[in-house]
Amino acid sequence: MLMKILVINPGSTSTKLAVYEDDVLVWRESLYHSAEEVAGFRHINEQYDYRRQHVHEALEKAGIPLRFDAVIARGGLLKPIPGGVYLVDERVKQDLWNASMEHASNLAAWIADEIAQQAGCPAYIADPVVTDELREEARISGVPELPRISIFHALNSRAVSRRYAARIGKKYEEMNLIVVHLGGGISVSAHQYGRVVDVNNALNGEGPFSPERAGTVPARQLVDLCFSGKYTHRELCRMLNGRGGLVAHLGTTDVPTIIRGIHAGEIHYKRVLDAMLYTVAKQIGAMHVALHCATDAIILTGGIAYNEYCTDALRGWVESLAPVEIIPGEDEMGALAMNALGALNGELTVQRYCPKQDEEIPEK
Incomplete structure (x- = not known):
């Protein structure tokens, strides 16, 4: 049976959507947000309802019911974590909501989780730009206050x-x-x-x-x-x-x-x-x-x-x-779908979000 996957990828002036059946693209849409509309929001978080509504309207217009095996979103500016597929949970959502840097991708997991709850399926993110697997020698710079930071594609x-x-x-x-x-x-x-x-x-x-x-x-x-x-x-x-x-x-x-x-x-x-x-x-x-x-x-x-x-x-x-x-x-949509499919068929391990800072400061 084919796995049906919804992919959500917000950018500064667009929200890209796609539906895959296994690894085959069956529908794709780019929702464009005018500079005037976006300028009306003081902070990225204020765009959540606006973008969520546009996503629902696009799915409804295309006649796509909210029946998915997984919803996967572009990972936002979380705290540093190893790469891979992560389940969207409350900790993921809160760290994205309170992220130190604003970016539209911070809203992706929120929208994905809301749709996933309606569809009765898991919501994932995968390989966010803050993926950090640096060996220790690579992290240390010549100034102790300036460690090297992993942010990349x-x-x-x-x-x-x-x-x-x-x-x-x-x-x-x-x-x-x-x-x-x-x-x-x-x-x-x-x-x-x-x-x-x-x-x-x-x-x-x-x-x-x-x-x-x-x-x-x-x-x-x-x-x-x-x-x-x-x-x-x-x-x-x-x-x-x-x-x-x-x-x-x-x-x-x-x-x-x-x-x-x-x-x-x-x-x-x-x-x-x-x-x-x-x-x-x-x-x-x-x-x-x-x-x-x-x-x-x-x-x-x-x-x-x-x-x-x-x-x-x-x-x-x-x-x-x-x-x-x-x-x-750069096929971000296909890459996200590939990660979701790997998680669904057991080829990729689904991880829980646990930032590196949490490892250094044990909870009491």
């Missing part, structure tokens, strides 16, 4: 790893892989036998620079800039995330446009894009060391992986380390 990175392993007749847990997610942010993760033992923080200024993020920058020069009086705290944060990287140099985040400029003879475009790809290659080298120089494959994924200029350049730098596989794009 966990969902897509693990999904393409499982897909690649299955294609060559192996299990993800048997392999050493480097996954390079090339998008608005860039993460390079070292997967050692099913655990991401090292990765750059793709959100908050670490690793390669990307279309809109600055990546690692010279620390002393950044400190001097912070105290120069030229910029506010908010402006500096935007310089690192949102207005850094390619857009800071070239005024655009669109890699195909930049590549067209290169072919038209724009030397500055080539210099900056090649520099970004060079920082990615260096990070791949670092992750190769994190895997004891025993990497089985390097996977290039994300939207930028559609561009041969970029993938060819990266091959030139790193293909001597391990075979390079290209799995472009």
Whole structure:
């Protein structure tokens, strides 16, 4: 009997929905929320009823009854946890409601749980961006007050790893892989036998620079800039995330446009894009060391992986380390459905949310 799975993935101005029967997509819808509508809410949490109602209306309009075997939602900004599939419970919901960073994904589990209760099925999340499986050496920086933090494209990175392993007749847990997610942010993760033992923080200024993020920058020069009086705290944060990287140099985040400029003879475009790809290659080298120089494959994924200029350049730098596989794009909906199906058929263990902080402070 086919398993029917509802997938919910809210973004800043949209809510993506999909229904799968086993691993086959049978319905998909993107609900767009205008900037004017979203601007009317002071906080993300205030959007809960608004988005929940839109989801119900879309399902009703499509004639889809609330009869599912599972509902799975994009994981929000929880406290650090190992990767995998998690049951949505009250602790998950409360930590998302009170999350230190606001994002529409924090509402996903709330909407999923409400529908799951009506459908009489479990609600899950899987591989949230805060997935943290770093080995201890990777966590410690040169400043005790500044430990390294794991925030990366966990969902897509693990999904393409499982897909690649299955294609060559192996299990993800048997392999050493480097996954390079090339998008608005860039993460390079070292997967050692099913655990991401090292990765750059793709959100908050670490690793390669990307279309809109600055990546690692010279620390002393950044400190001097912070105290120069030229910029506010908010402006500096935007310089690192949102207005850094390619857009800071070239005024655009669109890699195909930049590549067209290169072919038209724009030397500055080539210099900056090649520099970004060079920082990615260096990070791949670092992750190769994190895997004891025993990497089985390097996977290039994300939207930028559609561009041969970029993938060819990266091959030139790193293909001597391990075979390079290209799995472009980012199928978050399919990845979530795959996790739910794995949980339902017993291939993936369903975990209970227990943040790392809870392990360090035992309950009385």
